Amino acid sequence: MERLATEIAGIKMINPVMVASGTFGYGEEAANFIDLDKLGAIITKTITLKPREGNPPPRIVETAAGMLNSIGLQNKGVKDFIENRLPFLSRFKTPVIANIAGETTDEYIELVKILNKEPLVKGIELNISCPNVKKGGMQFGVDKDCAAEVVKAVKQATSLPVIAKLSPNVTDIMIIAKAVESAGADAISLINTLLGMSIDIEKYQSRLGTMTGGLSGPAIKPIAVRMVWQVAQAVKIPIIGIGGIMSGEDAIEFFLAGASAIQVGTANFIDTQAPLRVVEEILDYMNRNQIDHYKKLIGIVK
Ligand SMILES: Cc1cc2nc3c(=O)[nH]c(=O)nc-3n(C[C@H](O)[C@H](O)[C@H](O)COP(=O)(O)O)c2cc1C
DSSP states (O other): OGGGOEEETTEEESSSEEEOTTSSTTSTTGGGTSOGGGSSEEEOSOBOSSOBOOOOSOOEEEETTEEEEOOOOOBOHHHHIIIIIHHHHTTSOSOEEEEEOOSSHHHHHHHHHHHTTOTTEEEEEEEOOOTTOSSSTHHHHTSHHHHHHHHHHHHHHOSSOEEEEOOSOSSOHHHHHHHHHHTTOSEEEEOOOEEEEOEETTTTEESSTTSEEEEESGGGHHHHHHHHHHHHHHOSSOEEEESSOOSHHHHHHHHHHTOSEEEEOTHHHHOTTHHHHHHHHHHHHHHHTTOSOGGGGTTOOO
16 A cells, blocks of 8 residues: 555655545544544544534535535534544544634634643644634635634644645635645645535425525536646645545546545545545556556646
């Protein structure tokens, strides 16, 4: 498996395939179906300082080639994560990357200060891109100065690698990417979900309790590939590609566009084996094309 070994922002991984935040919980249920030690990294569901109940139902709608969700960052807070979720993850060698969100910059800082003390947490992914919460979340991700401010503040508060997860709900993703790179981000992950809506024509109402939600799945892949490619032309830090990855071939597209690693999200809801199948299919492609290391594929398409 040496052919897939990598290091992203100083985090060593056996392969470049991670699981995307919010689509894999904290690994506990998934461990019944797959060997967590075969993943590149586990990105936790977003953790906030205080518990959050999330949004009113319905919170999930299937769409053509994708799904809309409006979970609203439901989670039990950082204390519960440390006491009840991390101990389970300590059984595995796979690096754990904590995805966090705050309503204010101070909340992000407080969160990283708490997570700093946990040796199991190998990196921080900053959710500055959630379209489903009124305060915080996406507000940071759609404004270059806000995005830079939160990255800078978090970098000062931790020595852990910081990955800025970007929102696609912006006019020019390159501006935001450059801003977070200048602020000290060690890597960028993109994309989070695209703001969308689905209407029940019999009831004359939105199919989601919050009216709008985040679109994910194969439907968003071309947009994600485009944004990864654009960001790859704009920054030097590693890019982690996310968006509609269902197969190894999908992952290869992201590598060619400039991603150094990828995350599997919605696919986890369809196929519990998806992330490990993606790993196998990347290897199949490499074998078919006589590629000795996947890194040779990164950024070939300029
Ligand atoms: C049900 C659901 C919950 C999600 N929750 C989070 C979350 O808590 N934090 C976050 O940063 N992204 C969250 N996401 C976004 C995913 O991590 C990912 O960026 C997005 O779904 C695009 O990838 P995909 O098309 O492979 O799913 C969520 C996505 C889904 C479908």
